[in-house]
Amino acid sequence: MKILISNDDGFRAEGIVALYESLKKIADVEVVAPEHNNSAKSNALTLHTPLYVSRAENGFRYVNGTPADCVHIALTGLLDYRPDLVISGINNGANMGDDTLYSGTVGAAMEGYLFGIPAIAVSQINKGWEHLGAAAHTVQTMVQKMMMGDMHAHQPWLLNVNIPNLPLDQIKPPIVCRLGRRHAAEPVITQVDPRGQTMYWIGNAGSAMDDSEGTDFHAAHMGHVVVTPLKVDLTEHDHLSSWSQSFNRLFHRTTT
Secondary structure (H helix, E strand, O other): OEEEEEOOOOOOOHHHHHHHHHHOOOOEEEEEEEOOOOOOOOOOOOOOOOOOEEEOOOOOEEEOOOHHHHHHHHHHHHOOOOOOEEEEEEEEOOOOOOHHHHOHHHHHHHHHHHOOOOEEEEEEOOOOOOOHHHHHHHHHHHHHHHHHOOHHHOOOOEEEEEEOOOOHHHOEEEEEOEOOEEOOOOOOEEEEOOOOOEEEEOOOOOOEEEOOOOEHHHHHHOOEEEEEEEOOOOOOHHHHHHHHHHHHHHHOOOOO
8 A cells, every 4th residue: 555645744743754654564655745834724736936846864755835735746746656545644733623624734635635545634633742652553543444444445535533632542433523613713913023014923713613512523522533524515505506596586587
């Protein structure tokens, strides 16, 4: 099995190193990751400046671009083979609820999915890398079981996985659930720079608003490995018919 690993924390991040060391025991693993931290870059691609690929001392390749750039370049010319699986992470902090729209970790995995390859975005729920070895081992076990079940050989899928920062024997089994919702982000933070200009810093993410049973927030609180299948189609299917009726009424009236 061949696995492509990327992330959004950069190729030096502890999470991607731990993931590589764990997965290389069960598969042929290649790392193509951003040169620097690219958190919250979502699916952004770099279209107006050149991208360069370099090789680190540990063999990892890194790109002066976004997480999606890394996977895109890897799949469209850098690698001379097609990986069986794309894994992004392990991210330093959760990607749950609304986070998935902004997450570079999810963006990298989604790029693999868009190319028809099964993909997993992996994050630790709390920042700080505590019990990172347990998280990496959890991913290894999950991939092994999915390989045994031949899940990677069928149509592509995209999974968002969040792992508690707990010792291995305290992590509860994976549970599949939907995304929750967060409250609106905290207010922007303003400062004045030495030249007297106002600087703006994006505020922290809002707290959980929908953390009811069945959501990723609830499962994480209970200590489970949280698994949420994602899709790319953003169409509002539930209200498509009512929107169609409204636009037909507004723009397609018959005149007499």
